Amino acid sequence: MADRLTGIGVSAGRAAGPLARMGARPQLPPPGPVTDPAQEAAAARAALEAVAAGLTARAGRSQDRTAASILEAAAMMAADPVLLDDVTERAQAGTDAAHAIDAVLTGHREAMEAIGGKFAERATDIDDIRQRAVAVALGLPLPGLPAPGHPYVLAADDLAPADTAGIDPAVVLGLVTERGGPTSHTAILARALGIPAIVACPGALSVPDGTIVLVDGSAGTVGLNPDPAEVAAVRHEAAGAAAARAAGPAGPGQTSDGHPVKLMVNIGSARDLEGADADGAQGAGLFRTELLFLSRSQAPAEAEQQEMYAAVFRAARGRTVVVRTLDAGADKPLPFLGLADEPNPALGVRGLRTARRQGHLLDAQLRAISAAAAAEKADVWVMAPMVSTAAEAADFAARVRGAGLPVAGAMVEVPAAALCAADLLASLDFLSIGTNDLSQYTLAADRMCGELSDLLDPWQPALLRLIAACGQAARAAGKPVGVCGEAAADPALAPVLAGLGITSLSMSARSLGPVRTALARHSLAGCQALAARVLAARDPAGARAAALAPAG
Amino acid sequence: MITRKVTVAASGGLHARTAGMFAQAAGRQPVLVMVRAGHGKAVQARSLLAVLSLGATYGTELTLEADGDGAAESLDELAVLLSRDLDAEPVDG
Numbered sequence: 001m002a003d004r005l006t007g008i009g010v011s012a013g014r015a016a017g018p019l020a021r022m023g024a025r026p027q028l029p030p031p032g033p034v035t036d037p038a039q040e041a042a043a044a045r046a047a048l049e050a051v052a053a054g055l056t057a058r059a060g061r062s063q064d065r066t067a068a069s070i071l072e073a074a075a076m077m078a079a080d081p082v083l084l085d086d087v088t089e090r091a092q093a094g095t096d097a098a099h100a101i102d103a104v105l106t107g108h109r110e111a112m113e114a115i116g117g118k119f120a121e122r123a124t125d126i127d128d129i130r131q132r133a134v135a136v137a138l139g140l141p142l143p144g145l146p147a148p149g150h151p152y153v154l155a156a157d158d159l160a161p162a163d164t165a166g167i168d169p170a171v172v173l174g175l176v177t178e179r180g181g182p183t184s185h186t187a188i189l190a191r192a193l194g195i196p197a198i199v200a201c202p203g204a205l206s207v208p209d210g211t212i213v214l215v216d217g218s219a220g221t222v223g224l225n226p227d228p229a230e231v232a233a234v235r236h237e238a239a240g241a242a243a244a245r246a247a248g249p250a251g252p253g254q255t256s257d258g259h260p261v262k263l264m265v266n267i268g269s270a271r272d273l274e275g276a277d278a279d280g281a282q283g284a285g286l287f288r289t290e291l292l293f294l295s296r297s298q299a300p301a302e303a304e305q306q307e308m309y310a311a312v313f314r315a316a317r318g319r320t321v322v323v324r325t326l327d328a329g330a331d332k333p334l335p336f337l338g339l340a341d342e343p344n345p346a347l348g349v350r351g352l353r354t355a356r357r358q359g360h361l362l363d364a365q366l367r368a369i370s371a372a373a374a375a376e377k378a379d380v381w382v383m384a385p386m387v388s389t390a391a392e393a394a395d396f397a398a399r400v401r402g403a404g405l406p407v408a409g410a411m412v413e414v415p416a417a418a419l420c421a422a423d424l425l426a427s428l429d430f431l432s433i434g435t436n437d438l439s440q441y442t443l444a445a446d447r448m449c450g451e452l453s454d455l456l457d458p459w460q461p462a463l464l465r466l467i468a469a470c471g472q473a474a475r476a477a478g479k480p481v482g483v484c485g486e487a488a489a490d491p492a493l494a495p496v497l498a499g500l501g502i503t504s505l506s507m508s509a510r511s512l513g514p515v516r517t518a519l520a521r522h523s524l525a526g527c528q529a530l531a532a533r534v535l536a537a538r539d540p541a542g543a544r545a546a547a548l549a550p551a552g
Numbered sequence: 553m554i555t556r557k558v559t560v561a562a563s564g565g566l567h568a569r570t571a572g573m574f575a576q577a578a579g580r581q582p583v584l585v586m587v588r589a590g591h592g593k594a595v596q597a598r599s600l601l602a603v604l605s606l607g608a609t610y611g612t613e614l615t616l617e618a619d620g621d622g623a624a625e626s627l628d629e630l631a632v633l634l635s636r637d638l639d640a641e642p643v644d645g
Contacts, residue, residue: 073572073600081579082599108601115607118567122604296563296637297610335563335610 002224007176007201009220011190015174016214016226016234019207020148022156023141026134032096041091044100045084047136051129052079058147070125078129083108098137105130141209153213155204159186169193169514173238174215176204176222187548189492190217193514194521198222252282253505253516255498259524262504263512264320266484269308273315277509280516283320283379285432285506286484287312289365293326299336299361305368306375313378320379322432322482322506323369324411325362327351327385337361346440351386351413352396359399366403373405383409383432388416390423397427412481413437418466421473421481428479432506433470435485439463458487459540464500468535471501482506491518496547498524499531554623556616558631562638565609570638575600577633581626586617597630 034040052075059071077083083104090100105126112123131143145167146152154172158179172195180186180199190197196217207213207224214223214234223230253263264285265278273284292300292308313321328334329350337358342348355362366382373380384396387410400408409430412418418438421431435458440447442462445455458464467483474481482504487493489507491514497505498519505515522530530547537543562570578585578597586594587603589612595602597616608614614634616627 069569069572073568076572076575076600080599080601082596082602108605111605115605117609118565119604119607122567126601294564 002203004224005176005201005203005207005222007198007204007220007222008181009197009217010187010199011175011195011197012218013174013194013196013238014214014216014218014234015153015196015238016212016231017151017153017173018148018210019155019176019213020146020152020209021141021205021207022145022154022159023135023143025131025143026098026138026140028098028102028134029138031099034091034094034096037092037094040095040097040100041088043137044087044091044097044133047097047101047133048078048084048087048129050136051132052076054132054142055129061147074125074129077125078133098134101133101137102130105133146209148209153215155207156186157205158199159189167193167195167514168510169195169517174198174213174217176201176213176215178202178204191492191548193491193517251280253519255495255522255524255527256520257523257525259498259527261494261498261502261519262320262482263516263519264322264482264484264504264506265509265512266506267312270311270315272509273312275509277512280512281319281509282504283322284312284316285322285482285488285504287321287323289324289326290328293328293334297335299334299364302364302368302371305365306372309369309372310376313372313376313380316378318379320381322381322383322409325352325365325382325384326354328354329386346446351411352384352392353386355396363399363403366399366405370403370405380405381407381409381430383411383430385411385434386413386437387411387424388414390420390426393424394427397429411437412466412470414441415466418470421470422476425473425477425479430479431470431474431481433467433481433483433485433502435463435467435483435487438466438485442466454540457540458490458493459534459543461535461537461539461543463487464496464535464543467497467502468500468531474503475501480504489515491515492544492547494518495522495527496531496534498522499527499529500535553617553619554627556627556631558614558616558634560608560610560612560614561635563610565612566603566606567609571603572600573638574630574633575603578603578630581618581630582622583618583620583626585626585630588615588617589613 055071055075055078059068086104087100090104091097109123109126112119135142151171151173153174155176158177175186175190175195175197177186177199178201186197186199196215198217198220212225214226253261262282264283265281266286267273267284268288268291328337329345329348333339337354339349369382382400382405387393393410397408407429409428409432410424411434412431413434417424436447439456443455445452470481480503483497483502484506488505489511494515495518533546534543537546560566575598585597587597588594589606589608594617616630618627
């Protein structure tokens with residue numbers, strides 16, 4: 001093998017460390033001839049058990065209990081006794097290990113999809129297990145971000161936005177992709193995070209895992225097994241940069257010139273405010289209250305609600321908590337709401353609209369929130385989901401204030417709310433943009449429809465322009481406007497959102513660090529210039545390219 | 553063969569964490585417990601994938617079946633589990 005690979009440097013800086021490859025989804029080769037069925041059966045079982053062990057280990061390392069319980073459930077599925085028996089039987093009948101695993105788990109996935117509803121969500125978990133086990137059986141790298149347990153240089157074919165959500169600059173030292181170009185997501189993400197990166201670098205995936213490499217993002221070269229003295233020098237230099245990064249943007253979110261952008265976390269219960277990651281948050285930008293309601297046949301009593309809200313306010317320790325009132329509908333049904341089946345639940349009686357018929361439930365929730373806030377002396381803001389008109393906003397604000405709560409706001413999830421943001425703010429104190437739903441309603445594309453995921457790209461100009469409209473209205477009113485939703489967790493988008501006038505970003509705790517880092521790399525004027533260029537783009541690729549172009 | 557009929561009380565149904573808790577509890581029993589929904593096919597209760605395949609939602613009536621020493625106690629324990637609202641109970645660490 002050559003001692004050096006060459007590509008296009010897209011993010012400057014040098015990094016050295018062991019390489020770890022991100023596996024693509026494994027492609028099944030044609031079924032192979034089986035000479036020893038017992039050996040195939042053993043290989044298939046071993047692959048599933050290895051996947052289960054890996055998932056269990058990840059669950060053990062996870063800071064987030066919800067994430068850990070999901071990983072544990074996945075581990076249970078991978079080591080499922082019936083699954084192991086079925087795969088063994090199929091292999092003993094003469095199918096190779098990879099095809100046996102693929103066939104049995106594909107059957108289970110189809111069964112889940114056929115049941116539908118919440119069961120269909122498990123289909124994704126089963127697919128993930130299938131791809132992992134097939135990869136193990138074929139001796140291919142595992143799909144998804146590697147987790148070798150130490151910092152590494154990531155090698156990949158190309159990185160999709162979904163792949164990059166978990167990239168932590170403290171762990172991923174550098175990025176090398178075989179494909180991609182100067183305006184690819186890899187490039188924009190790497191620059192946002194300050195990670196050296198090289199794209200269009202053929203051969204990157206042929207380098208064995210664990211090989212020490214030296215990435216030079218300025219020269220566009222990847223040195224293989226470089227001189228140890230050089231590695232030491234680069235590591236020293238990178239450690240200095242990392243220390244500066246860690247020391248610089250800790251604390252409240254702000255641009256390089258001190259313009260504040262609050263960084264908050266999305267939570268479902270007090271537990272989500274625990275853990276070191278959440279300590280860095282300036283509060284909870286979205287507290288989903290459904291958890292208490294979803295498991296009930298009757299609405300929970302006010303006293304019980306109050307207790308749960310108080311637990312969250314206590315865990316916030318003086319930081320702001322933005323409470324979203326109950327968000328239910330025909331797609332998230334609650335027996336006590338008495339909602340009829342609807343042909344089109346996304347456009348039906350959901351969110352604040354349920355208060356048209358069951359206003360007492362909303363008032364009871366507001367009383368419970370108010371009592372908990374008073375008891376804990378907490379800084380509590382309350383907002384309603386699915387607000388579409390100024391009249392709805394005014395009605396909600398009156399109910400919130402009537403309950404003795406001082407700060408009322410609305411989620412902006414439908415284009416009508418964004419277009420009328422100034423009218424909504426006439427009666428409200430703040431807005432919070434739910435970009436996932438706003439994308440779905442703006443582009444008329446179901447969030448669950450994978451085929452349309454390009455329409456749900458947060459860099460779609462229509463979405464960014466609606467966000468800009470909200471930012472402008474909020475600035476004119478002198479009131480805050482936040483973003484909660486996937487867009488808030490994209491480090492590359494953070495400076496753009498700040499430039500559009502967004503005053504807070506709320507995300508999962510693990511995204512706080514990268515977003516804080518990305519914000520601190522731009523001045524407010526830089527963010528505004530960036531936002532202006534991005535807004536003028538005609539498609540997501542153009543928007544990303546505009547974000548990467550040199551300022552001026 | 554001993555059987556128990558029980559109605560699923562978990563308001564989210566047996567679809568995620570609840571199904572896992574049930575399958576885990578079934579796996580700890582000294583006897584092999586089978587479960588079926590209505591008149592459907594009986595499947596192994598210790599298999600999470602099989603339990604999910606029941607598609608059991610809130611209010612679904614399940615039949616638990618087992619043979620052998622300790623079967624009655626095992627079925628009682630599992631029936632109690634299913635008649636609790638597991639979704640309303642906190643995730644422990």
